[in-house]
Structures are given as C-alpha cells and as structure tokens.
Amino acid sequence: MYRITYGLKVHEAFFNQQPNYKNYTMTTPTIEAPTREETTAEPLLFIDSLSITFGDQQVLRNISLKITSGETLVILGESGCGKTVLLKTMIGLIQPTTGDIRFEDTSLASMAERQLAHLRTRYGFVFQGAALFDSATIAENIAFPLREHTQLEEDEIAKIVAELVAEVGLPRAVLRKKPVELSGGMRKRAGLARALALDPQLVLYDEPTTGLDPIMSDVINELILRVHRRPETTNVVVTHDMTTAHKVADRIIMLYPLSRLKQGESQIIFTGTPEELDGSTDPRIRQFIEGQAGQRLNELRKEQHQKDCAPSSETIN
Amino acid sequence: MNSLTTTQSEPTADDVTGWFANRVADVGDMAVTMVAGIGDVTLFSLRTIGWLFARRQRRDVLMPSFYQIGVLSLPVIALTGLFIGMVLAVQSYAQFKALGLQTRLGSVINLSLIRELGPVLAATMLAGRVGSAMAAELGTMRVTEQIDALESMGANPIYYLVVPRFLGCLVLIPALTIMADFMGVLGGYVYSHGILGIDYHHYWSNSRAYIDSFDFFMGIFKSFFFGAAIALVSCHHGFHCDHGAQGVGRAATNAFVHSFVLILVLDLFLGIGLNNVQDYLRPEGPRSLL
Numbered sequence: 001m002y003r004i005t006y007g008l009k010v011h012e013a014f015f016n017q018q019p020n021y022k023n024y025t026m027t028t029p030t031i032e033a034p035t036r037e038e039t040t041a042e043p044l045l046f047i048d049s050l051s052i053t054f055g056d057q058q059v060l061r062n063i064s065l066k067i068t069s070g071e072t073l074v075i076l077g078e079s080g081c082g083k084t085v086l087l088k089t090m091i092g093l094i095q096p097t098t099g100d101i102r103f104e105d106t107s108l109a110s111m112a113e114r115q116l117a118h119l120r121t122r123y124g125f126v127f128q129g130a131a132l133f134d135s136a137t138i139a140e141n142i143a144f145p146l147r148e149h150t151q152l153e154e155d156e157i158a159k160i161v162a163e164l165v166a167e168v169g170l171p172r173a174v175l176r177k178k179p180v181e182l183s184g185g186m187r188k189r190a191g192l193a194r195a196l197a198l199d200p201q202l203v204l205y206d207e208p209t210t211g212l213d214p215i216m217s218d219v220i221n222e223l224i225l226r227v228h229r230r231p232e233t234t235n236v237v238v239t240h241d242m243t244t245a246h247k248v249a250d251r252i253i254m255l256y257p258l259s260r261l262k263q264g265e266s267q268i269i270f271t272g273t274p275e276e277l278d279g280s281t282d283p284r285i286r287q288f289i290e291g292q293a294g295q296r297l298n299e300l301r302k303e304q305h306q307k308d309c310a311p312s313s314e315t316i317n
Numbered sequence: 318m319n320s321l322t323t324t325q326s327e328p329t330a331d332d333v334t335g336w337f338a339n340r341v342a343d344v345g346d347m348a349v350t351m352v353a354g355i356g357d358v359t360l361f362s363l364r365t366i367g368w369l370f371a372r373r374q375r376r377d378v379l380m381p382s383f384y385q386i387g388v389l390s391l392p393v394i395a396l397t398g399l400f401i402g403m404v405l406a407v408q409s410y411a412q413f414k415a416l417g418l419q420t421r422l423g424s425v426i427n428l429s430l431i432r433e434l435g436p437v438l439a440a441t442m443l444a445g446r447v448g449s450a451m452a453a454e455l456g457t458m459r460v461t462e463q464i465d466a467l468e469s470m471g472a473n474p475i476y477y478l479v480v481p482r483f484l485g486c487l488v489l490i491p492a493l494t495i496m497a498d499f500m501g502v503l504g505g506y507v508y509s510h511g512i513l514g515i516d517y518h519h520y521w522s523n524s525r526a527y528i529d530s531f532d533f534f535m536g537i538f539k540s541f542f543f544g545a546a547i548a549l550v551s552c553h554h555g556f557h558c559d560h561g562a563q564g565v566g567r568a569a570t571n572a573f574v575h576s577f578v579l580i581l582v583l584d585l586f587l588g589i590g591l592n593n594v595q596d597y598l599r600p601e602g603p604r605s606l607l
Contacts, residue, residue, distance in 0.1 A: 093465050113473070120471035131466035134457075135381075145470045194470075 042105070044069040044202060044234050045090060050099035052085055059085050061258055061267050063099070069201075072228050072235040074245045076277075077255035078288060082267075083238040084128070086255070087204050090236065091123050092116050103202075121149050124195030124203040128210060130187035132179035138165070138190050139175035145197045164193040168223060185216035192223055203227055205237040209244050221247045242289060246274045254285060361475075361553045365483050368476040379481050386447050386485035390493055394442050398497035401434055402426060402504030410513055420519035424527035426505035431528060435498035436536040437584055440543035442497075443490060444576035448551035451482050452572030455555025456565040464556070474556075483548040490544030491537050498536065531598065535591045542587060546579045 043066035052060040059082040067073055077083050088094045089101060092108045101108045103119060111119065132141045142161045146152055152160070165175060168189040179187055188208065195203060205224065209217035221244050228235055228248065237248060245252055254270035254277075261267060270277060270285050280286065287294055328336075405426045413419050455478060458464050467474045509515040551572040558568040 088465070091469055093468055117471040117473065120469060123469060125466065125469035127462045127466055129461055131462040133463055133466070134461075144472070148470065148472050198470075 043067055044104060046102040046105070047086075047090070048100045048102065050086075050089060050101065051097050052082065052089060052094065053097045058258055060089075061261075063255075063267060065253065065268070067202075067234060067236060069232055069234055071250045072224070072237065072248050074249035074252045075236065075238045075255060076240060076242075076245055076252055076270075076288070078240060078257065081255045081257040083240075083255055084206055087206055087236065087238045090202075090204060091120060091125060121145070121198050122201045124198070124200035126188070126192050126195045126203065126205045126208055128207040130179065130191035132187060132190055132194070134179055137176055137178055138170075138182070141179070141190065142194045142197055145194065149198060160197070161193075164196060165190075167226075168193045169219065185212050185219070188212065188216075188220060189223070192220075192227075196227065201232060202234045202236070205235065205239075207239055207241075208237060209239065209241045214243075217241065217244065218247075220244075224248045240288075242291075245277075249274050252277050254288065256284060357557070358549065358553050361479075361556070362549045364475050365479050365549060365552075368473065368480050369483065372476060374481060374484065378477065379484065382481040382485040383489060385450075386443070386482070387489035387492065390443055390446055390489075391496060393446060394439050394493050394497050395500045397438055397442055398430075398435065398500030399504040401438055402430060402501035402506075403508040405429060405434070405501075406505045406508040406513065410509075419513070419515055421523050422509050422513075422515055423506070423520035423524040426509070427502050427524045428528055428532060430501040430505065431498050431536050432532050433536075433584070433588075435501055436494045436540045436543060437580060438501075439490065439494045439497040440540065440547065440580045441577060443486065443493060443544070444547045444551070444573050444580065447486070448547045448576045449569040449573045451548070451551040452555040452558070453565055453569040455552055456558030456568040459556060459558045460560055460565060479548070479552045479556075482552055483545065486544035486548035487541060488544075490540045490547075494536060494540040498533075531595055535595070538591065539584060539587045542583050543580050546583060547576045550576045550579060 045065075045067040047063055047065040047067075050060055050063040051058065063086065075083050075086065085094055089096055092101070092111075096109070103122075106119075108116060108119075132138070133144070136144070139158070139161050142164055143157050146157045146160060150157075161175065162172065165172065170186060170189055170193070174182060174186060174190065179190070182190065192208075208220050208224065212220065224235060224237060224244075225248055227233055235248070237244065239245060250273070252270065252272060252274055253268050255267055256269045258267060269282065270280060272280075277285065277289065280289075287296075406422060409422055409425055410419065413422050413425070455464070458478070464474045464478070467477060506520060509520055510517055554568040554572040554575070558564050
C-alpha cells in the first residue's frame with residue numbers, strides 16, 4: 001500500500017532539501033524509510049475506548065483505533081458525526097470524557113502541560129480554515145513554530161520558510177502578505193507549510209479540501225501525498241470528499257452520527273482500504289459514497305417535528 | 318377544549334409543586350453557573366500570573382500590546398479628563414458661591430479628581446476602548462481556531478495572548494491615570510480661572526493645603542487593580558467566546574460591562590481599605606474643606 005520506494009533518502013523522498021530541524025542543525029540526514037513490518041509493530045497513536053460528551057450531548061462513543069507509523073488514515077463521515085472532535089482529541093485540544101489517547105504508549109492525559117506542549121512539536125495540524133494568525137505575515141506565521149521551539153538564527157529561519165513556501169507552491173511574494181490578502185487555496189497551503197515547519201511525525205488534516213475548487217483540491221491532495229512519502233510521517237485526514245479519500249488513503253474508517261445509531265452499535269461503521277469501501281454493501285456506506293439523500297430529508301423533518309412538539313418543562317399543564 | 322380550560326384555570330397541587338421545583342432548580346442552576354464562572358476566572362487569573370513569572374516576554378510580542386493599550390488610549394483619556402475637570406467646576410461653583418467659598422473650588426475639584434474620578438475614568442475608558450477590543454480580538458481568534466493553532470504548535474495561548482495584554486494594562490494604567498488627573502486638574506483650573514474668574518493664587522494654595530501625597534498614591538494604587546481586572550476579565554471573555562459573530566459581539570459587550578462593574582466594586586473596597594490606612598497614618602484626620 002505504501003507509495004514510496006523503500007530505502008530512499010529523506011531529501012529524495014520529499015522536499016529536495018529537507019533539513020532535520022529537531023536537532024537544530026541544517027544537515028540533511030540519510031534515513032532509511034521504515035518497512036511495513038517495522039511500522040505495524042506498535043501503533044504511533046492508540047485511541048482506547050474514547051467517548052466525548054459536551055454538556056448533555058454525546059458526540060463520540062467508545063471509539064478504539066490504532067494508527068501505525070507511516071500510514072495515511074482517512075476518517076470519513078457526514079457533517080456532525082464527530083470527525084473534527086476526534087482529530088482534536090488526538091492532539092489533546094479536547095479532553096476525552098472517558099477513554100484514553102496514547103502517543104507511543106504514553107497517555108496524553110498523564111502528561112503535564114509542558115510535556116504535552118513538547119509532544120505537540122511532533123504533530124502538525126492543518127486546520128479547516130488554515131487558522132493563520134491574522135495579525136502576522138505569512139512569513140511570521142510559518143516561522144512561528146521555528147522561533148518557538150528551535151534556537152535557529154533568523155537567516156536560517158528565513159531560508160527554511162522560503163523553502164517551505166516554495167514546496168507548497170506559493171510565490172515568495174506572499175511571505176510579506178497578511179493571511180486576509182490570500183485566497184482560500186493559498187491560505188490552506190500556507191497552513192500546510194506552517195504545519196510542516198518542525199518536520200512533524202504525525203500530520204493531522206481537518207477537511208483540507210473543503211471550500212476549494214477541484215484543481216486546488218487536487219493540489220492539496222498531491223501535497224498530502226508528498227508528505228506521505230516522508231519516512232516515518234503519518235497522516236490522518238478528516239474529510240467527506242471521496243476524491244481525496246481515494247487518492248490519499250492507505251486505510252479508511254467511517255464514522256456515523258451517534259443520533260442515528262442504536263445503543264451498543266459501533267460508531268465506526270467501516271474500516272478498510274479504499275477498494276474495500278467501494279465494494280461495501282452496507283446501505284449507510286453506499287448512501288455516503290453515492291451522495292444520495294434517500295429518505296434523509298424526511299427523517300430530518302420528522303426529527304424536527306418531534307422536537308417542536310415536545311412538551312416544554314416551563315408550562316404548567 | 319373543556320379539559321384544557323379546566324387544567325389551565327385550576328392547576329393541581331402537583332403542578333404547582335412542579336412549577337416551584339423548576340424555579341428552585343433554575344435558581345440552583347444559576348448559582349452553580351455563577352460559582353463555576355468565578356472559579357473559571359480565578360483559575361484563568363492564576364494561570365496568567367503563573368506565566369507572567371514562568372517565562373520572559375519577547376519584546377516583539379510585548380511592544381504592539383503596549384502601543385495599543387498605552388499610546389492609542391492617551392488622547393481619549395486626556396480629553397475625558399479635561400472635560401470632567403471642567404464639568405466639576407461648573408457643577409460645584411454654585412454651591413460654593415452660596416457659601417462664599419469659591420476660592421476652595423480648586424481643593425474639591427482636584428481632590429475628587431486625584432482620589433476618585435481620575436483613576437475610575439481612566440479605567441472606564443480603558444475598559445471601553447481596550448477591554449472590548451481585546452475580547453473581540455481574542456474571541457475572533459477562538460472562533461477561527463487561531464487559539465487552537467497556537468496550542469497545536471506547542472505554544473501556550475495564555476503566555477502569548479493574555480500575558481502581554483495583562484502587562485500592558487498593569488504597567489500603563491498608572492501613566493494613563495496620571496494623564497487623566499493632569500488634564501482634569503488643568504480643565505478645572507482653566508474653567509475656574511478663565512470663565513468663573515477665581516483667583517489663581519487662592520485656587521492653587523487651597524489645592525495644595527488639602528491634597529497630600531497619600532491622595533495621589535491612593536489613585537495610582539487603585540489603578541493597578543483596575544488595569545489587572547480589565548485585562549483578566551476581557552481576555553477571559555475572549556477566550557470563552559461563543560461561536561459566530563453574535564458570540565464575538567456578546568464577548569465584547571460583556572467584557573466592558575463586567576469590567577466596569579468590577580472597577581466600581583474594587584473602587585469601593587479599595588477606597589474603604591485605603592481610608593483606614595490613611596486614618597492610621599494621620600490620626601488627626603483630614604482637614605475640613607469648610
């Protein structure tokens with residue numbers, strides 16, 4: 001399933017010159033890409049019986065998932081099923097109500113604030129709306145993690161920023177611009193460049209192609225594939241775009257909204273390869289793949305009607 | 318229809334009990350929300366103070382906050398101080414003239430300004446101009462996931478976003494208070510001398526006789542608390558902003574309203590406390606204006 005040729009050097013596998021910033025040096029190390037046997041030995045991230053509840057609304061129920069090093073996992077599901085919540089829980093931005101998240105067998109819940117902050121330097125997060133800092137230029141945005149976590153000189157940071165911008169296909173002129181001056185696709189690519197600045201081990205993408213035209217969506221997909229080619233880099237992509245899922249996924253899981261499940265039913269209704277997803281006969285999966293509303297509109301109207309007719313606790317009968 | 322009319326006009330004992338139970342539950346819910354809110358602000362404040370000492374602030378992060386809070390607030394605070402000084406002269410003159418004490422006008426205007434109006438006005442203007450803006454800015458950052466982005470990169474949002482604003486308010490509000498005091502004193506004098514014709518010498522000699530350095534200290538001391546309250550309340554509202562434009566708007570409004578209320582509450586308790594200190598330091602008590 002891996003698309004890379006094993007044994008490639010880092011700089012051949014991805015950006016022509018990809019420095020190892022973690023060691024705060026500008027050398028280009030030669031690292032052998034891991035074999036499949038090595039990567040499947042133990043999970044990079046292990047989600048154990050995770051449940052998330054906001055107030056009285058449960059969003060995720062008893063989710064268990066292993067993410068192995070080097071794979072690209074795509075999380076599919078309709079809007080509101082908890083995909084983004086699951087993604088943010090993986091990096092500790094949302095705390096589990098019950099259950100645990102373990103990164104290389106260390107529980108995120110057991111970590112002190114500083115430990116968690118340090119661990120996050122091994123993550124890259126590409127937000128749905130890019131989440132670039134409005135008040136800073138693109139150069140300052142991309143340089144932020146480098147200034148925060150490395151001792152690199154300003155000229156070295158500037159060089160790395162220029163390389164990252166070039167690799168995501170942005171012109172140098174954008175470096176001086178503010179995020180508001182950029183188009184949606186450019187902002188997404190700048191967000192990806194920032195996420196890659198610290199050479200992360202695990203890159204999380206939240207709806208990376210939402211709101212983009214088909215060509216720009218494919219550009220983003222190509223960039224995800226490039227990231228995938230980096231040795232020991234794991235991708236988790238949350239999307240409802242089937243084209244993205246088919247193009248980038250090694251493995252796909254599909255989440256289903258809890259409100260539509262019976263008690264005891266698993267919220268993950270599919271796990272497998274893109275080919276297995278296409279061959280699935282589950283009507284819920286087929287409905288999603290084929291993008292057909294079916295009886296959904298009637299069901300939504302019925303749910304709304306039931307809510308409207310529910311007696312209010314304020315009224316004295 | 319009949320049964321509906323009957324149940325509406327004659328609620329049973331269970332219905333009435335249920336209604337009261339709901340009201341009691343509402344009050345309980347409100348109390349829990351309030352206590353949780355106060356606890357949340359307290360923890361937020363402690364974390365801010367913790368980060369204030371944990372790591373040194375970067376100059377390039379600190380300076381824009383200082384500029385926004387200090388330099389850009391200066392004109393509006395100076396203008397407000399100037400006019401409030403003149404208004405005090407206008408309102409006090411008739412009463413003092415009736416008693417034949419026009420020359421004491423300087424002492425009452427300047428004492429009011431330095432002890433109370435200068436610090437409270439400067440803080441109120443800061444809450445309106447800077448507090449609301451901080452809440453709206455941080456609220457927008459929350460809504461657009463910029464705060465999540467900071468955390469995801471292993472940076473602490475309190476350190477980056479709250480501490481510079483907190484320091485800006487804390488360090489610069491005394492300077493803004495001094496400016497409000499100065500402009501108020503100037504406005505009061507210009508109106509009293511220029512329009513009301515009060516003698517220069519008596520105006521200032523009476524002012525000097527009734528105002529001492531403790532009055533000045535009292536105003537400045539209080540301003541530190543006001544500045545800290547504005548920054549913490551406003552940043553907390555921004556950090557816990559609801560989604561959407563309405564959420565950001567509500568955060569900005571609540572930041573001002575809650576800061577203003579807190580300024581007045583603090584002013585009362587600090588005033589009582591500082592008066593006791595003054596009584597201790599000067600047992601003979603203040604000189605009577607009359």
